[in-house]
Amino acid sequence: MRTLLIISHPEIIESGSQQYFLNSIKNQTDITIHHLEHLYPDGRIDVVKEQNLLKKHDRIIFQFPFYWYSGTPLLKKWQDEVLGEGFGYGTRRKPLAGKEFGLIMMIGVAEREYQAGGEELFTISELTKPFQAMANKLGMVYLRPFPVFQFFYMEEEEKKNTLIKYWQMLTMEKDISLATREEWLIKQLQKTAESTTETNTITFAIERIQENRDKIDELKMVLDEMFLE
Amino acid sequence: MRTLLIISHPEIIESGSQQYFLNSIKNQTDITIHHLEHLYPDGRIDVVKEQNLLKKHDRIIFQFPFYWYSGTPLLKKWQDEVLGEGFGYGTRRKPLAGKEFGLIMMIGVAEREYQAGGEELFTISELTKPFQAMANKLGMVYLRPFPVFQFFYMEEEEKKNTLIKYWQMLTMEKDISLATREEWLIKQLQKTAESTTETNTITFAIERIQENRDKIDELKMVLDEMFLE
Numbered sequence: 001m002r003t004l005l006i007i008s009h010p011e012i013i014e015s016g017s018q019q020y021f022l023n024s025i026k027n028q029t030d031i032t033i034h035h036l037e038h039l040y041p042d043g044r045i046d047v048v049k050e051q052n053l054l055k056k057h058d059r060i061i062f063q064f065p066f067y068w069y070s071g072t073p074l075l076k077k078w079q080d081e082v083l084g085e086g087f088g089y090g091t092r093r094k095p096l097a098g099k100e101f102g103l104i105m106m107i108g109v110a111e112r113e114y115q116a117g118g119e120e121l122f123t124i125s126e127l128t129k130p131f132q133a134m135a136n137k138l139g140m141v142y143l144r145p146f147p148v149f150q151f152f153y154m155e156e157e158e159k160k161n162t163l164i165k166y167w168q169m170l171t172m173e174k175d176i177s178l179a180t181r182e183e184w185l186i187k188q189l190q191k192t193a194e195s196t197t198e199t200n201t202i203t204f205a206i207e208r209i210q211e212n213r214d215k216i217d218e219l220k221m222v223l224d225e226m227f228l229e
Numbered sequence: 230m231r232t233l234l235i236i237s238h239p240e241i242i243e244s245g246s247q248q249y250f251l252n253s254i255k256n257q258t259d260i261t262i263h264h265l266e267h268l269y270p271d272g273r274i275d276v277v278k279e280q281n282l283l284k285k286h287d288r289i290i291f292q293f294p295f296y297w298y299s300g301t302p303l304l305k306k307w308q309d310e311v312l313g314e315g316f317g318y319g320t321r322r323k324p325l326a327g328k329e330f331g332l333i334m335m336i337g338v339a340e341r342e343y344q345a346g347g348e349e350l351f352t353i354s355e356l357t358k359p360f361q362a363m364a365n366k367l368g369m370v371y372l373r374p375f376p377v378f379q380f381f382y383m384e385e386e387e388k389k390n391t392l393i394k395y396w397q398m399l400t401m402e403k404d405i406s407l408a409t410r411e412e413w414l415i416k417q418l419q420k421t422a423e424s425t426t427e428t429n430t431i432t433f434a435i436e437r438i439q440e441n442r443d444k445i446d447e448l449k450m451v452l453d454e455m456f457l458e
Contacts, residue, residue, distance in 0.1 A: 010309075043272070068308045069359035070299055077302040080239075121365045122358050129351050129358065130298035136350045 003170050004057035007035045008064045008075035015065070017106050017151035020159070021166050028191060031170055032057065036074045043074060050082040051095070059100040060140070061170060062131070066105040066147070069120075069127045079134070089137055097139030103131055104146045104169055111149040143174065160204050232399050233286035236264045237293045237304035244294070246335050246380035249388070250395050257420060260399055261286065265303045272303060279311040280324070288329040289369070290399060291360070295334040295376070298349075298356045308363070318366055326368030332360055333375045333398055340378040372403065389433050414438055 005025075012018050012035065025031055034053070040046075054060060064072050071079070082088075087095060105124075113119040114127075124147050135142040146169045148162055164185070172184050189202050234254075241247050241264065254260055263282070269275075283289060293301050300308070311317075316324060334353075342348040343356075353376050364371040375398045377391055393414070401413050415438065418431050 068305070068312070069362045070305060073302040073306040073309070076297070076299060076305050079297045080302070083297070119366075121362050126355070126358050127362060129355050133298045133350050133356060137348075 001030065001059060001171065001173065002057045003031045003059040003061060004053060005031055005033050005061050005063060005170060006075070006078070007033065008037060008062070008072040008078070009035075010037060010072060010074075012037065015106070017148060018063075020151070021063075021104075021163065024163055024166070025170065027194075028171070036072075036078055040074065043077060045078055045081050047081050047084070050078070051087055054082070054099075055095055057099070059102065059143075059170075060096070061102045061104055063104040064106070066107045069122075070130070083134070083138065094139040099140050100143055100174065101131075101135040101138070101140040102143030102146065102169060103128055104166065105148065106151060107147050107149045109149070111147070114147075141174070143169070157204070160200075164205060164208070230259065230288060230400065230402060231286045232260045232288040232290060233282060234260055234262050234290050234292060234399060235304070235307070236262065237266060237291070237301040237307070238264075239266060239301060239303075241266065244335070246377060247292075249380070250292075250333075250392065253392055253395070254399065256423075257400070265301075265307055269303065272306060274307055274310050276310050276313070279307070280316055283311070283328075284324055286328070288331065288372075288399075289325070290331045290333055292333040293335070295336045298351075299359070312363070312367065323368040328369050329372055329403065330360075330364040330367070330369040331372035331375065331398060332357055333395065334377065335380060336376050336378045338378070340376070343376075370403070372398070386433070389429075393434060393437070411438060 007018070007022075009015055009018055022033065025033065032053070036045075062071060062075060064075055070076075085091075105128075109120060114123050116122075120127075124145055128145050131145075132142050146165065148166075151159070151162070154162065167188050168184075171188065172181070185205065185208075189205050193202055236247070236251075238244055238247055251262065254262065261282070265274075291300065291304060293304055299305075314320075334357075338349060343352050345351075349356075353374055357374050360374075361371050375394060377395075380388070380391070383391065396417050397413075400417065401410070414434065418434050422431055
């Protein structure tokens with residue numbers, strides 16, 4: 001599976017969360033990192049090039065800061081121009097049909113505010129319906145959105161947990177079994193070990209797999225005992 | 230009541246519906262027409278000027294083509310920069326609190342597709358929640374959105390009906406009585422008569438008022454008869 005990670009952020013250098021996530025996926029051959037502001041500083045998008053890039057990938061991800069409950073100006077320009085009539089819609093041919101589409105959003109407000117009665121009034125599922133409707137129109141499979149709430153207030157362990165979920169969003173097959181997840185995680189760790197000096201993260205992740213294994217083993221023992229009685 | 234009509238359209242000259250609506254509100258002193266692409270062709274927004282303009286108006290309207298279920302790139306840039314920290318949010322002072330906020334959207338697809346089971350999957354109320362959440366955050370009163378579906382397929386009479394609703398969205402006080410509505414409409418017509426040569430529209434609108442009066446008179450007669458029995 002090949003993933004196209006379309007990042008849009010007006011000031012990405014200043015964003016600690018964006019840098020943290022991006023550093024973790026450098027040198028991954030199955031992920032194409034595609035930062036719009038870097039590629040098109042004057043906002044003139046190469047529509048044909050973008051359309052060809054989309055065709056070559058199986059999973060398309062938008063990554064952006066969730067300002068005013070929506071994407072960035074350049075991401076919207078990209079949507080309007082690249083997914084235009086004749087490519088995105090208005091034709092029987094749907095070049096993106098069957099591909100997966102997902103959102104990764106950096107959010108400054110706490111998760112609990114995104115609900116009825118909360119300060120932000122609506123849930124993330126409600127506020128991202130314009131993107132879900134877009135995936136629907138394009139015939140794409142819509143993935144669960146991945147919102148990262150208040151990255152800067154996170155403890156180190158929570159950051160690492162979030163990083164694992166980030167990798168899953170980018171590279172893990174949809175709805176795979178628990179056993180395959182474990183396999184996937186080990187594969188990811190091996191890849192990361194080759195390209196990084198951040199051994200802390202890897203050690204942490206391996207411990208997590210170990211923990212999960214222990215839990216599953218315990219569960220098995222309980223089941224075995226139940227059937228022996 | 231003073232209304233600020235913030236229009237954003239990448240190619241407004243080519244949009245027949247935008248031109249039709251704009252022509253109808255020329256020379257109205259209580260509406261400030263504010264076309265972003267015209268004012269800021271290079272996308273560099275004068276944030277302080279915009280914030281001062283907002284403060285001077287009672288009703289703020291965004292008018293835009295509803296591409297990909299959202300606003301335009303420049304409108305999003307305007308939101309992110311003008312409604313930034315310290316003005317829009319992040320401060321106890323809410324300079325826009327109590328003002329009204331509404332949406333006017335030109336939509337190319339038929340209204341019936343905007344529902345569960347329809348091609349667009351969601352309703353306009355669902356898809357515009359990011360704007361509703363913005364109004365909520367700013368402490369503004371959210372008006373019913375005004376979507377204009379498939380303007381170009383409309384018959385002349387339907388276009389004129391839509392135009393009256395457009396004027397209402399821009400200048401009619403919220404939740405006023407039927408009698409006041411009639412008064413409002415007559416006032417609008419008088420204003421328009423002074424500044425336009427489109428007498429057809431005015432004649433049509435006057436006929437509409439007359440029709441409504443007839444209906445109300447009929448209703449009164451029925452009620453009177455009921456109480457006489």
